[in-house]
Amino acid sequence: MADQALKTDPFSARDTFDTGSGQAGIYRLSALEKAGLAEIDKLPFSIRVLLESCLRNCDGYVVREQDVKNLAAWSPATAASGEVEVPFKPARVVLQDFTGVPAVVDLAAMRSAMERLGGDPKKINPLVPADLVIDHSVQVDYFASDAALDLNIELEFSRNQERYEFLRWGQEAFDNFRVVPPGTGIVHQVNLEYLAKCVFLREDHAGTVAVPDSLVGTDSHTTMIDGLGVVGWGVGGIEAEGVMLGQPIYMLMPEVVGMKLTGELPAGATATDMVLTVTEILRGQGVVGKFVEFFGDGVAKMSLADRATIANMSPEYGATMGFFPIDEETLAYLRRTGRTEEEVQLVERYTKEQGLFVTESTPPPTFSEVVELDLSTVEPSLAGPKRPQDRISLSAMKSTWRHDLGEVFNKYPADGSPQGRWEGEGGQPIEPGAAQPDPAVAVADAGFDGVEVFWEDKQFPLAHGSVVIAAITSCTNTSNPSVMVAAGLVAKKAVERGLTVSPQVKTSLAPGSRVVTDYLERAGLDEDLEKIGFYTVGYGCTTCIGNSGPLPEPISGAVEEHDLVVSGVLSGNRNFEGRINPHVKANYLASPPLVVAYALAGSVDKDLVRDPLGTDSDGAEVFLKDIWPSHEEVREVVDACVLPEMFQAQYDNVWQKNPMWNAIEISGGELYDWSETSTYIQEPPFLVGLPREAQPIESLVGARCLALLGDSTTTDHISPAGAIASTSPAGSYLQANGVEPRDFNSYGSRRGNDRVMTRGTFANIRIRNQLAPGTEGGVTRYLGDDKNEVMSIYDAAMKYQESDTPLVVLAGAEYGTGSSRDWAAKGTFLLGVRAVIAASYERIHRSNLVMMGVLPLQFELGATWQSLGLTGEETFAIPDLNDSLEPRQQLTVRATSPDGKSREFLTQVRIDTPVELDYYRNGGILQTVLRKLLDE
Structure with a gap:
């Protein structure tokens, strides 16, 4: 290692510059241009940040010349x-507790394993700062x-005592590891408002050096920080652990799609409407696994909070990240959020020295392709009923809802298309019927007039389309003052007109940080929100992650x-089926002010553009336009x-x-004292x-299919985060260990216990396994005998393990x-699945499968398990799987x-890089890192 350290800075790029507070080192990208290796001005800004990391970390060993x-x-x-591999060493790691607890559990387990193998447990320690x-x-x-x-916080601490004790241990046991306590805010908003610095000062072999802020995070919406000009994206917990332990992220050189934004938002449109439009366009464009970088005069006119809203939803449009380079608005935001003038000067001087700063005269770099959006064409929108890319214009919401509801009860799309908005996701596409029904008739036949419900001395109708959840929630929107203030102003005007919220609506306000409460209180809007039911329920990721809590009985x-199809309207980024609440099938993403409007309307079967929200105290009709702020x-x-002083006050000594x-x-001490009786940490x-x-x-021989799945099977389907059913394998396990159903908490909170999470894998109540047609939920047919018995996926997997039968999963596109969600890969592995064969993969999950030692295979282009005539009843073999395996090679499956009767088909190995192959050979990334540390 000492010899390799001597090769540092082979391009003689290290220099110094004036930070405004003294001299610091800089690894100048211009040195590569002088050497004839690059034209820096033509490189996308996101690529320049990756390049600086490579240049600064080049030691001829981990990062080569x-x-x-x-x-x-x-x-x-x-x-x-798709052939060039890039190593990337981020400056830091960010975790949230759902994904962070299992990451810390794995680090603790590595320390235990290191001691068992005769190594030094202290070697297992974050080398890269982690929050x-x-x-x-x-x-x-x-x-x-x-x-x-207060009541929700008390319940939170009561339910999560074991988890919080464990995290407190980790805070003390590990260096370079800090914990922001509960009740502070949502991870991405805390990152945006406080943790991120845009540029850090660090130490290297020659002294103090300026380093562009960059990170990976154990949450897909880590990309929110891209709006601040900070390169960052979400990874699974196991990949983040590797980064914390000093391993680079290895990735294929990314394509960079430029999105040119022009114009400004029209009256009535919000940042949420803008991001739903961007999501629809880019998902249709096909940017999965690519970088998206925004430019154009529309960006220059856009607030940083609006940029962060767009960047946040990168996972929804499928991109690795959505990047906005640093400019004057970035510096202004840093000042507005209470960063010191010394910090702002460092950012400005460094980025201008390094060619990372954008001005009005900066020419756009070269992109792989360019997509354009005129922001003046954006209109008020929602997205749903269960996918964030399915945008619906507000003016078309009622007719679209009725069309979609017709699909539910007629079981095929009313427009005759082969796949509807409800069926197909996570299941087999529905074939169109012979006749095309009238959706309005289908709605009436479904009992649209509803039923009368009594609750808290109130009687009210409940029908298809009734809004039962209206939640101002999620990192996407609660970080943005413009939409939060707009929600408050809608509430204020509604109160002034005497409007009230329908009694069946569960209203909630979960600010992304306590600063939001400060500015709503200063504006007096908190009182108006509370008058129509939007009291603050907590500071965290609530309804959007599935922590919506139960509906009134x-x-x-x-x-x-x-069998009512009731609705949730939330200012979130995810509305996948079964995620928000087990009783709410239709969930729509909307801006915070539209959430308030739908709470007032009480139903999605209402045209908010043309129909009145209600009547005022004088009996006059009140329309949305009457209470919508300019x-x-x-x-x-x-x-x-x-x-700025609000941010400074709230984040002063935030750790305590x-x-x-x-x-x-x-x-x-340095080793965690594992308890066999814990139901949270194992x-x-x-x-x-x-x-x-x-x-x-x-090689793989005699494998059976555990699950046969359709397109867009999400990680929520594979590893749900929400409620644990008392009749599920996980619920049975908890009850057998003395946990009452009222204390189950959620799958997300139990991620430190593999015994719960393995039982919860493929346990989503809405997943449709075509191996057991006509069923819904985590069941399969056990094919190990002649009975073909339908049972839970967990029980079937355990029976297969008893006979040493390996398993495979067959899936459609966008698996x-x-x-x-690293447990989507961990649980898959622990169920005994050796390989997944899918039409295509989403980036993070494919990577996570490899890092858990599960082989991801991809059907040839255009092929699916349906087109190949597979039923899932076959036995599967991969005879040529052996030590000669290479990245992205073809393998024959029999x-x-x-x-x-046997048939063979070709698949591509989706182990994309040599380093990923090394992980797979070792059985996973944790095993790889542990063995390397043992050998040092």
Whole structure:
């Protein structure tokens, strides 16, 4: 290692510059241009940041000189080739508690394994700074009350005591690891408002050096920080652990799509409407696995909060990230959010020295392709009923809802298309019927007039389309003062006109940080929101992650008894089926002011453009346009009420601000004291009994299909985050261990316990496994005997393990869409699945499968399990799977049907890089890193 360290800075790029507070080192990209290796001005800004990392970390060992040269030569053609590998060493890691707890569990397990193998446990320690923000554990149990916040926090600490004790241990046991306590805010908003610096000062072999802020995070919406000019994206927890332990992220050189934004938002349109439009366009364009970089005069006129809103939803349009380079608005935002003038000067001087700063005269770089959007064409919109890319114009919402509801009850699309908005996702596409029904008739036949419900001394109708959840929630929108203030102004005008919220609506306000409460209070809008039921319920990721809490029993009972398709409207980024609430099938993403409007309307079967929301105290009709604020009204409040001192006050000593967190007692030293009786934290089996040397890759023979899935199977389908059903395998396990259903908490909160999470894999209540047609939920047919018995996927997997039968999963396109959920790969592995064969993969989940030692295979272009005539009843073999495996090679799969007939089909190995192959050979990234540390 010492010899390799001598090769640092082979391009003589290290220089110094004036930070405004003294001299610091800089690795100048211009040195590569002087050497004839790059034309820096033509490189996308996001590529320049990756290049600086390669240049600064080039040691001829982990990052080679050729890696720098390859990236410096980026062009649309080389990126499109899919052949050039790039190492990236981010400056830091960000975690949230749902994904952060299992990451810390794995680090603790690595320490235990290191000791068992005779190594030094202290070697398992973050080498790269890591911050964990506890934001995913608060649930909306209490609402519409000024006591809701305190009661929800008390429940949060009661439910999560074991998890919080464990995280407190990790905070003390590991270096370079900080924890932001519960009740502070949503991880991405805390990152945007406080953790991110745009440029850091660090130490290298020659002293202080300026480093562009960059990160990976264990949440797919880590991309929000791209709006601040910080390169960052979501990865699975296992990949983040590798980064924390000093491993680079290896990726194929990305294509960079330029999106040119022109014009300005028209009256009535919000940043949420803008991002739903961008999501629709880019998802249709096909940007999965690519970088998107925004430019144009529309960007220059856009607030940084609006940029962050667009960047946040990169996972929804499928991009690795959506990047906005640093400019004057970035510097202004840093000042508005209370960063010091010294920090702002460092950012400005460094980025201008390095060619990372954009001005009006900066020519756009070269992109792989360019997409354009005139922002003046954006109109008020929602997205749903279960996918964020399915945008609906507000003016078309009622007719679209009725069309979609017709699909539900007629079981095929009313427009005769082969796949509807409801069926198909996570299941087999529905074939069109012979006749085309009238959706309005289908709605009436479904009992649209509804039923009468009694709750809290109120009687009200509940029908298809009734809004039962209206939640101002999620990092996407609660970080943006313009839409939060707009929601408050809608509430204010509604109160002034005497409008009230329908009694069946569960209203909630979950600000992304306490600063939001400060500026709403300063504007006096908090009182108006509360008057129509939008009390603060917590500071964290609530309804959007599935922590919506239960509906009142009379409402949920009526939904079940009458099979009602009720609705949720939330200012979130995810509305996948089964995610938001088990009783709410239709969920629509909308801006915070539209959430308030639909709470007032009480139903999505209402045309908010043409129909009145209600009548005022004088009996006059009140329309949405009557209470909708203008851009000027919103801007005046934001300018007057969002102040730098609010950010400074809320983030001052943020690590110690929660007294309930500080009071948690911790025990243990460098090794965690695992408890067999814990139902939250268990030592995972990945590293138990690990041999020092990797074992040979073996062929797959006699494998059975565990699940046969359709297109767009999400990580929510594979590893749900929300409620645990009492009748599920996970629920049975918890009850057998003395946990009452009221104390189950959620799958997300139980991710430190593999025994719960393995039982919860493929347990989403809406997943449709075509191996057991006509069913819904986590069931399959067990094919190990002649009974073909239908049972839970977990029970079937355990029976297959008893006979040493390996398993495969067959899936359609976009397998693993959605959250960066490492348990979707961990649970798959622990069920005994050796390979997944899909038509295509979403980026993060494919990577996570490899990092857990599960082989991702992809059908040849255009082929599917349906087109190949596969039923899932076959036995599968991959005879040529052995130690000669290469990245992206072709492998033949042999499927033998029950009648003994065999067919073969080609697949591509989706192990994309040599480093990923190294992970796979070792059985996963944790095993790879552990063995390397043992050998040092």
